[in-house]
Amino acid sequence: MRVLVFGRTGQVATELQRLAPQAIFLGRDQADLASPDTCAAAIRTHRPDAVINAAAWTAVDRAETEEDAAALVNGQAPGAMARACADLGAPIVHISTDYVFDGSGSRPWAPDDPTAPLGAYGRTKLAGEAAVRTAGGSHVILRTSWVFSSHGANFVKTMLRLGADRPTLRVVADQIGGPTPAADIAATCLALARALRDGATGGTHHYAGAPETSWAGFARETFAQAGMAVTVEDIPSAAYPTPARRPLNSRLDCSALAADFGITQPDWRAGLARVISELKGI
Incomplete structure (x- = not known):
């Protein structure tokens, strides 16, 4: 299967290169998401069997003051990709986020729950989801959360x-x-692309690590696995203000993905062990 990936240096794109080095990877110099037409043109030029969009505007706080720019990358570009894919009959896997929800309550969010983003980043990602659906082609919108790996900027590092x-x-x-290893997201994207290419029905799905935890809990496990004697003190979100509000409840119900595609939630603690070993050069 000939796969075209938008993104080359991000966490998921880097893991995709490890898993599928034969795929076509387009960085910003070849397909700038700030220019949606160039993304559509790249799809028409390469004529792939499937497309994975692993690129996005991820500067959550900066999106609050640059929402138009974020909307171009997160909203309009995925729509242009999806329309080009629909014209070619090629499926697209598009990565989205838990930030499309308002973070209320304590129940895990289901894919069909009402969306209500708290800020600009979530609004632009939600616009991208809508654009992919409206294109009318075969697709999976894969919402995930708290991505980490041994490369790029992330919480663990x-x-x-x-x-x-x-x-x-x-x-x-x-x-x-649910912290989610980028390597597992990459493997899931490839599996979904193959399934769609083989005729599976797509839609919107959730994929996040288990078990659920807090950022403080995530930090404690990180230090424990790294063998570092660091004390973690719990604080509320109000004690760490940021320009963009973060959802308090980022739990994602991933049962539909397991039922429809047989893809279950990864244990993020096992993924963390692999990441720390890689960072230590073990």
């Missing part, structure tokens, strides 16, 4: 860096979700 210099760290404990 930040904790390890800060913990190397500080004996105590204060970490938010009232935001609950």
Whole structure:
């Protein structure tokens, strides 16, 4: 299967290159998502069997002041990709986020639950979802959360860096979700692309790590696995204000993905062990 991937240096795109080095990977220099027409043109040029969109505007706080720019990348570009895919009869797997929900309650969010983004980033990602659906082609919109890996900027690497210099760290404990290894997201995207190409019915699905935890719990497990004597103090979100509001409840109900595609939630603790071993060069 000839797969075209938008993204080359992000966490999921990097893992896709490890799993499918034969795929076509387009970075910003070849297909800038700020120019949606170039993305559609790239699809028409390469004529792939399937497309995975692993690129996005992920600067959550900056999106609050640059929403138009974020909307171009997260909203309009996926729509242009999906329309080009529909014209060619090629399925698309598009990665989205838990930020499309308002984070209320404590029940895991189901794919068909009402959306209500708290900020600009979530609004632009929700617009991208709508554009992919409207294109009318075969697709899976894969919402995920709290992505981490041994590369790029992410929570695990930040904790390890800060913990190397500080004996105590204060970490938010009232935001609950599922950390998700980028490697597992990449493998899931490839499996979904193959399934769609073979005629499976797509739609909107959730994929996140288990068991649920807080950012503080995630930090504790990170330090424990890394063998670092760092004390984590729980704090509320209000004690760590950011320009963009974060959802308190980022739990995602992933049962439909398991039922429809046989893809179950990964244990993020096992993924974390692999990431830490890689960072240590073991």
